[in-house]
Amino acid sequence: MSKMLMIYPDRCTGCQNCTLACSVFHDGEFRPHTSRIQVTTWESEGFSMPTTCQQCEDAPCVAVCPTGAMHDDLTMNRVAWDEVKCIGCRMCTLACPFGAVVFETGRRRIIKCDLCDGKPECVTFCPAKALDYVEETDSARDRKKAVAVEFKKTFEEVK
Amino acid sequence: MYGWIGRYLRIDLGSGTVRKEVITPDLARKYLGGRGLGTHFMMTEVDPKVDPLSPQNKLIFAAGPLCGTNAPSASHYDVISKGPLNGTIAASSSGGLFGPMLKYAGYDMIILEGKSAKPVYLWICDDVVEIRDAAEIWGKTVPETTEAIRSATDEEASVACIGPAGERLVLFANVMNECGRAAGRSGVGAVMGSKNLKAIAVRGTGAVRVPDPKAFREAVVKASAKIKANSVGGKGLKNYGTDVLVNILNELGGLPTRNFLDGYFPTADKVGGESLAKQLLIRPRGCYACIISCGRATKVTNPKFAGQGEGPEYETAWAFGPDCGIDDLDAVTKANYICNDYGMDTITMGSSVACAMNLFENGVITTKDTDGIALNFGDAEAMVELVRKTAEGEGFGKKLALGSYRMAESYGHPEYSMTCKKQEMPAYDPRAIQGIGLNFATGNRGGCHVRGYTISPEVLGQPVKLDPRVTEGKPALDITFQDLTAALDSSGMCLFTTFGLGAEDLAELLSAATGLNITTEEFMKIGARIWNLERLFNLKAGLSALDDKLPERLTKEPILTGPSKGLVNRIDEMLPEYYKLRGWDSAGIPTKNTLADLGL
Amino acid sequence: MKHVIIGAGPAGLNAAATLRQVDSGGVVTLLSGEATPPYAKMVLPYLLAGLMEEKNLYLPVPEGVNFRIGSKVTRINIKRQTIETDKGETVEYDKLLIATGGVPERPDIPGSDYPFVLTIRDLPDVQRIQKLVKRKKGHAVIAGAGPVSMETGDALHRLGMKITLVVTSNRLFSTMLDIEAAAVVEDHLRRQGVDILKGEDIVRIGSRGKVTLKSGAALNSNLVIFGKGVNPCVAFLADSGIAIRRGIAVNDRMETNISGIFAAGDAVETKDLIVGDQRVNALWPAAVEQGRIAALNMAGIEAYYEGSLSRNILRVFGLSIFVAGQGRADGPEVKVSSGSGFYHKMVLDRGVLNGFIFIGEVRHEGLYRDILQRQTDVGSFADSLLKGTFAYPRFQRRAMRI
Ligand SMILES: Cc1cc2nc3c(=O)[nH]c(=O)nc-3n(C[C@H](O)[C@H](O)[C@H](O)COP(=O)(O)OP(=O)(O)OC[C@H]3O[C@@H](n4cnc5c(N)ncnc54)[C@H](O)[C@@H]3O)c2cc1C
């Protein structure tokens, strides 16, 4: 059974260990700018929100990719990107409303979460268990939805 | 270079010139970064006798080599300058995002010189460095400034700024970054204000590199595991924040109460970490790369003291709480918020209020001096009002803005000021804990707990339990802690990682980050080098062995109640040995041999 | 259910894939007038520039689809519900999708049929250029400066050709950029050695490559490319009874005036989301979405198309250009920030984004597109948006504050 990445924003401390772990794992250097996960902090509310690719089922980035470089990888339950096929046209980055697919001009490449091929570094290094990699069950999927709702609520509370 | 960027900015605010200069590998290895490297530049470029608020003083922001990596809690940078509160070498450490961001932008350090003719702020975005007009943000609070600068520059910028307190040269004004993180002590914010520099905003898209990412990862995992396994580093601080110490210190009878008149406060629990967690805590927060999460996102709903923000930390809760005889957590937290918003050091602020209360109760000052406010210990509203007055630069607040020493001195009674080298001592009673007393007295920036946190062994039993009441062995202990901390500060780590990590672990992390083989001995020696260098700066600034002392209250007036009733500090038993072990002569001056050995 | 799709571009391919997903019992026949397996026209400039390997060119036909290569449809018989191809085949349909894309405009001037005079739409066009370039690099004259000609020009430039752009209007990208933005691009291109002739047009081409311009000036060329726009490919529908305006007219379910016949992609006109009128927004992502919506409706699943957003993102001669909506407009409210090598402009109406032009680096393009498409009120953080690096979390941060 395949797994999915869960985010619990209310546990997040805003420490950015996830972004550090992600960038060094993929690029061999600490460059949070190219991390596949990003964390936004509302300082005065004391709240942080990690965001990364949702690995959408009917992903708009996959639909628009003219080369098949962006594709569904069912074995790992993710949207995967194939560097060899990619031409750098940015149809995918234009399609993703979350900005989870980023084009890095300098290296003509797409930066997006690849779930670290099944061993998410961000989960390993999150000290607050705000990130988790769990079996994809109906209940896990429901929980993911609930988290989204909860997020809104939490925010309104701290506000 | 690995770990380091190898480059720093030198900015002359007077002429507006910006230069990018190189840090040589030798210099980097000698002083690491942060506090050490900054002190080196202060020593070589600034006359220690300089007036701290004059253009001739320099202000240095420096990150350490571990900053920007994911070494646990390695986010710290230091602000180094000659401090206006007491004229010693100041190095105030802060976490948050600023240090790492500075490195991602491509710099280990910024040296600020001169004085701008008008208010400005710095905008650093990778290679672009601009000095921008700050007319519109001058006068704004820290959150307002942060927001305004982010709007004008980049939403993701890290902003280190002063609040109105720094602009008005409050002698204990701090530099705040990410709204809630403070380079708190010694008044570095006033130096910034004196230079007409409102803020530094940084955004970096570059990288910090390590020689072997896999090996570094292993070192990080190992170090993190040690911190997580530690009862304080792993759980205590996250659950209750540093404020968990209130009850611990009180149970020991080492919680200074009512301006150090006592060492025990029966209702201390009300302002302790457990109460904080129960009543005000929204969630724990972490600095950049932090795995400890001692930060407190809090909210006060009580309409009298309503607000939202970060804090309080233990020393803050103590300063506005027991030290003022106050057990109202809402008021304490409110005072903290005001300090954060206006950019003031909470320890000196609270202690100055405590000192004023002491003066008032003893009739040295009256309501005539205090704008009509009766200043009795325990009066939470009066305390918050004085903090507000200081923040706003109003009436009696202007007196408090000088810190407790100058204020008490102005009324002819400096002995009411609970300071070492004119800087207020924090939350640990030297009468109950001998070693920390020696540390306060010998501290290179005056009364300060984070220069040698002997509380770990003396109170918390970390890494081993030592008896706080004995003086024996304490000089050696203090030196170890002081040197370790100096090297740790300079490498960019958070002090709390020592709840789990020792010098050998830190040296290992540093080696993995820099590719150099830095042994435990070398690490400790770097610390000693930095300590001695700071000492030399202070000696040249005019300080002497006479300043290595505690207020008389602590050596003559015993604690009145509680478990440590009857105790005083016995600094005289420790100081000579401390000098000897330091390799200093009896006048507290490092000998030639000592300096030569340290390469100074 | 017999589904027939004409044209194997993104509209046709996505429709075929969607039909296979939602109507597994149906029969899907996909006809392509081209002699090769399907490929994306968008990639042609990249192929020319050598940024893509030929072996990655062809796209898979969705499994279970009956694909007919080289079958050009010549006629639709609405009464009989059949189509006829140039091979003489007749295919019956229950539901039909017309996704025939567009044909480039080629001006009727002396010399426009020489072998070194081309338009860029299909693989053979690029293959011909590749052959010509292999023989001799030399000088390419490109008439019209829309995205496709520019990308082609960039590719040829990479291959080592000298480039001259001939445009009738007073600027490059006249359909996308305002004068100021075009100036930034022109400046950049000139520095790369590109010649730009404005207010000019090609009136004649000689057999040995001499290009004569409207002003009387003449250029020698080895290659002439016309990029003067694309028209819907609908000639074969002339007597079919299917209504055609600027493109094939469809309702919001992508159905034509003839029930059971749908159309999608470059061949249709749809509602422009920002302006509100009907027009042909001949764009890749629009074709993808329209194809999917048409297919859902063909399978009996109701789905609606809101309209299309004009948008373009490209990188030519090392410069990123990202435009959408009414970026060229000069009101009601305009915010501009520009400097060397970049130009950011947003057009707002009472806090709502109407369009933008970003020349230079941008990040999170999808967020910008989304904000525009949803007509989100951005009044309180417009200045931050203008920087071109606004990220989703930041957006959330602002949006949540409101
Ligand atoms: C060089 C180039 C670069 C482009 N770059 C971009 C870009 O960067 N961004 C962007 O958004 N868009 C771009 N486009 C436009 C984009 O490719 C089109 O919008 C898209 O291909 C339209 O898809 P479609 O399915 O409607 O038609 P097409 O892709 O044109 O496919 C239609 C197919 O139908 C076939 N056909 C036509 N008539 C018949 C018939 N009678 N019988 C059988 N088959 C027939 C054609 O041969 C063709 O294969 C570019 C186009 C070109 C040519």
Ligand code: SF4
């Ligand atoms: S940039 Fe690459 S992955 Fe994205 S749509 Fe284009 S070809 Fe596909």
Ligand code: SF4
């Ligand atoms: S799963 Fe891996 S790639 Fe995805 S955000 Fe986490 S660390 Fe980055």
Ligand code: SF4
């Ligand atoms: S590592 Fe975990 S706690 Fe830290 S910012 Fe990322 S998600 Fe939040």
